[in-house]
Every structure is written in structure tokens, then in C-alpha cells.
Amino acid sequence: MTGRALPKTSRLALTAAATLIAAFALACGPDTYEIPIETPIQPKLDVSAFQRVLVAGFVAGGNEDVDTNQETVRLLRSQLRTKSSLRVIDADILPLVEVAQDQPTTTGAAGNDSAAGSDHASNGRPSAPTGAGGAADRGTQTLALPKNIKDEKDLEPYERLFANTAYWKRIGEEFQNPLIVTGTVLFANRSTSGIVQRDQEVFDNRGVRRVVPVRTYMERKGFLLRPKFVFIDGRTGATMYSESYREEVLYNAQQNTPALSSYFELMDRLVPNFLSALSSQKIKGTRVLLK
Amino acid sequence: MNVRVGIVAAGVALVSASPSFADAKGDAKSQVEFGINVAQRGLWREAIYRWEKAVELDPTYAAAYNDLAIAYEHEGQLDKARKAYEKAIELSPNSEPIRQNYELFKEINDRTSAAKDK
Numbered sequence: 001m002t003g004r005a006l007p008k009t010s011r012l013a014l015t016a017a018a019t020l021i022a023a024f025a026l027a028c029g030p031d032t033y034e035i036p037i038e039t040p041i042q043p044k045l046d047v048s049a050f051q052r053v054l055v056a057g058f059v060a061g062g063n064e065d066v067d068t069n070q071e072t073v074r075l076l077r078s079q080l081r082t083k084s085s086l087r088v089i090d091a092d093i094l095p096l097v098e099v100a101q102d103q104p105t106t107t108g109a110a111g112n113d114s115a116a117g118s119d120h121a122s123n124g125r126p127s128a129p130t131g132a133g134g135a136a137d138r139g140t141q142t143l144a145l146p147k148n149i150k151d152e153k154d155l156e157p158y159e160r161l162f163a164n165t166a167y168w169k170r171i172g173e174e175f176q177n178p179l180i181v182t183g184t185v186l187f188a189n190r191s192t193s194g195i196v197q198r199d200q201e202v203f204d205n206r207g208v209r210r211v212v213p214v215r216t217y218m219e220r221k222g223f224l225l226r227p228k229f230v231f232i233d234g235r236t237g238a239t240m241y242s243e244s245y246r247e248e249v250l251y252n253a254q255q256n257t258p259a260l261s262s263y264f265e266l267m268d269r270l271v272p273n274f275l276s277a278l279s280s281q282k283i284k285g286t287r288v289l290l291k
Numbered sequence: 292m293n294v295r296v297g298i299v300a301a302g303v304a305l306v307s308a309s310p311s312f313a314d315a316k317g318d319a320k321s322q323v324e325f326g327i328n329v330a331q332r333g334l335w336r337e338a339i340y341r342w343e344k345a346v347e348l349d350p351t352y353a354a355a356y357n358d359l360a361i362a363y364e365h366e367g368q369l370d371k372a373r374k375a376y377e378k379a380i381e382l383s384p385n386s387e388p389i390r391q392n393y394e395l396f397k398e399i400n401d402r403t404s405a406a407k408d409k
Contacts, residue, residue: 032388033327039399040367283399287361288388289327290354291320 033289038282045231045241045277052178053086053278054234056171057094059158061149062188063223065259069093072185072227072267079271084279089175096182100161101145152226155184162230165237172234179278180232183242187263190248191221222250223259225266229274241277245270319349326358338362353383357392369400 047053055076060068073093081088146154161167168180200214228244247266251257275281326341339362345355360375376393383389 033331035330035361037361037365039364039369039396041399042367285395285399287364287392287395289330289358289361290386290388291323291327 031291033291034286035289036284036286038284041276041281041283043276043278043280044243047086047179047278050177050179050234051087052089052176053080053084053181054089054091054171054175054178055080055181056091057096058183058185058227059096059100059149059155059161060185060187061097061154062151062186063259063263066187066263068185068187068263069096071260071263075264075267075271076181076274079275080278083275086179086278089178091175094171094182096161097145097147097149097158099167100158101147103161103164103167149186151188152186155186158184162232162239162242167237168232168234169237172232172237175234177235179240180234181229182232183228183230185228186224186226187259187266188224188226189221189259190224190250191219191253192250193217193219196220219253220250221253222248222257223262223266224248225263225270227270229277231277243273243277245273315348316352319345319352319355322348323352323355323358326362330358330362335362335365339366351382353379353386353389356382357386357389360396361392364396364399372396373400 055073058069058072060072062068070093077088077090080086145157149155162182168182171180172178194217195215196218197213197215198218199211202210202212204210225247226245228242230242231240232238233240247269249262249266272281322341322345326338326345329335329341330338339359342355342359342362345352346359349355356375356379360372360379363369363372363375373396376389376396379386379389380393
């Protein structure tokens with residue numbers, strides 16, 4: 001394996017060439033430069049007309065271990081307090097399921113007509129704009145909305161509540177025309193079974209450990225979170241913007257994870273998107289500059 | 292046909308070899324280098340000015356478009372960033388760093404709508 005030695009002149013020439021290349025590379029410097037950047041994302045909503053925000057409450061259901069309405073209001077208020085320029089109004093959380101149940105079927109013009117009514121619920125909040133005998137007088141019937149919300153279908157009839165501009169306008173008037181955040185939240189148990197791939201540790205004859213992917217049938221359970229955030233202009237009661245999200249988490253069927261901790265885990269994923277509707281966010285990353 | 296192609300090629304070669312073209316390329320390169328220097332110190336507006344100048348001097352300079360796109364992205368001018376990235380890719384379709392930057396940009400740009408209405 002011994003090669004023929006190069007003549008001295010060739011060796012010198014090679015060394016000189018290598019030195020030249022190295023010097024050239026040093027003189028030129030690198031051609032790529034990694035640089036950190038922060039990309040500002042503009043808010044989806046123009047909230048410049050508002051100084052305050054009211055997270056009013058949600059039509060919520062699904063899992064019975066978590067008070068989804070209360071937890072969602074608390075979480076969003078706390079996030080808005082620290083991450084938006086709007087002042088958060090601390091008010092009683094509206095029981096929107098009950099409010100919706102009291103509302104007439106026709107919410108458009110009828111709702112507007114009743115805006116002048118002085119019907120207030122016992123807690124001091126405006127109740128549904130039915131007025132004294134209002135629903136019956138207008139020939140409308142109170143909808144049989146499902147009281148126990150178990151799935152997405154149960155939430156659908158409640159959508160009308162957010163179109164009731166008269167109701168939201170009155171809520172807005174009570175709190176001096178803030179931006180109102182409301183919507184629906186379904187937090188439900190979820191179970192599924194099927195083939196999943198997971199890594200398994202195996203040892204061969206010589207005791208050497210290996211990790212191999214194994215496809216096995218597994219029963220899994222977890223939770224599904226499906227919120228719809230509705231942003232309402234408190235001055236007019238009209239919906240400005242709404243957005244829906246869907247997140248789920250699944251665990252091994254034997255694993256016992258508290259519903260509340262899963263709720264927060266799922267909400268954690270959504271909160272940045274929720275905030276980006278109201279305030280500008282900065283997303284950190286790195287890029288490569290080229291010469 | 293071959294003669295025409297030959298004439299065009301010779302013309303391009305002549306223009307590329309001409310001192311003014313070489314000067315413009317050299318100037319564009321200096322602007323890009325200066326832009327990198329100031330961007331690394333956080334002076335992104337100055338960097339944008341330099342890189343805009345660079346692409347003006349040499350409209351075929353893919354790296355300058357790439358750097359400009361990054362600066363626009365940093366400044367929140369996302370439409371301009373997209374156009375600059377697309378131009379960079381058009382000029383240098385095989386550049387892995389440019390493609391990677393663009394993918395990251397798209398991921399952020401689309402993020403706001405990605406989770407929506409799943």
C-alpha cells in the first residue's frame with residue numbers, strides 16, 4: 001500500500017495551492033449567515049375603537065367534570081390581561097345556555113324591537129329580549145334547545161344567540177360599549193381504537209438492545225376541544241369576526257389523565273391563535289442570509 | 292436558428308464581460324455585504340435600503356432578493372417578502388437555503404389561518 005513519493009517540486013506546488021485556496025476562503029469569508037428574526041403578525045381584527053374587552057361567557061358543554069364556560073372565561077381574561085392592550089372587564093360570567101333558552105326563535109327584527117324593553121334578570125344583567133309576553137305576542141315559540149350539550153350537533157341551535165344584535169347591544173350598553181368575546185366551546189371525551197405504531201425495545205441473542213417500530217392494536221382515550229370564538233361590537237351588537245378551532249389529545253386507555261389538565265393542554269395550543277385576532281404577535285425564528 | 296442563438300449568447304457574454312456590468316455586479320455585492328453587516332446589528336431598515344439597491348443594480352442577484360425577503364419578513368411586510376422570496380427562487384431554483392427560508396416564511400404566514408376551521 002505504499003505509493004510513489006511525489007517529487008519535491010510537486011509537493012511544494014500542492015502545498016502552495018492548498019494554502020492559496022485556504023487563504024482565498026478566509027478572505028471571502030462564509031457565504032451564509034444564520035440570523036434570528038421576529039416576524040410581526042398583524043391582528044386579524046381592528047380593535048382600535050375599543051379600550052375594553054368583555055369576555056362575556058360561552059355556550060359550553062361536553063365533559064361534566066369541567067365547567068367549560070367558567071374555565072374558558074377565566075383563561076381568556078387572564079391571557080388578555082397580560083397579552084393585549086385592552087382593559088379586561090371583570091363581570092359575572094353569563095350563563096348563555098339559559099339566556100339562549102329564554103330567547104324567541106326570531107332573533108332579527110323581533111330582537112331589535114324588544115331592545116327598548118326594560119326586562120332585566122334578577123342578577124342585574126339584561127335577560128333575553130323577550131319582554132313581557134313578548135315571545136307569545138309576536139307569535140314565536142321558545143326553541144327547545146338541548147340543555148345537556150353532549151356533541152357538536154347540540155351546539156348548532158345555539159348559534160342564533162350570536163346573531164341577536166339587540167341582546168348584545170344591550171350587554172354592550174351596560175358595559176360602556178366594549179368589544180365582546182363570546183362563542184361556543186365543546187370539551188368532550190373521546191375514545192378511539194385502531195392500529196398504532198410505537199417503538200419497542202428488543203434484545204437479540206447476544207443481549208444487544210435495539211428499538212424497533214411495532215404496529216399494535218390499541219385502545220386510546222382522551223379529549224376533544226372545539227371552541228368557536230365570536231367577537232361582537234358592543235356598540236352595535238353585530239358580530240365582527242368569528243373563528244373555529246379543533247384540537248384533540250389521546251392517551252393510552254390505561255392512562256388516567258384529569259379532564260381539567262387536558263382542557264388546559266388543549267387550550268394552550270389555541271390561545272396564541274385567539275390572541276392573534278386581537279393583538280399583534282411576534283413569531284421568533286431564524287433565517288439564512290446569503291452573500 | 293443556431294446563428295440567432297449564437298448571436299444572443301455572444302451578446303449576453305459581451306454585456307456580462309463589459310466593465311460597467313461587472314461594476315454593477317461588484318457594487319451589488321458590496322451592498323449585500325453591507326446589508327448583512329447592518330442586519331446583524333439589528334439595523335433592518337438600513338439593510339432593506341442596501342438590498343433594494345443591490346437588486347436594482349443587479350436584478351439577477353438571487354441572494355440579494357433572499358436577504359431582502361428576510362428583512363421584509365422581519366419588518367412585517369409579508370406581501371413584499373413573499374414576492375422577494377418568489378423572485379429569489381425563480382432566479383436560483385436549486386438553492387436549498389432560499390427554499391428553506393421560503394418554507395419557514397410560508398409556515399408563519401399561513402399559521403394564522405392553518406388552525407382555523409379544521
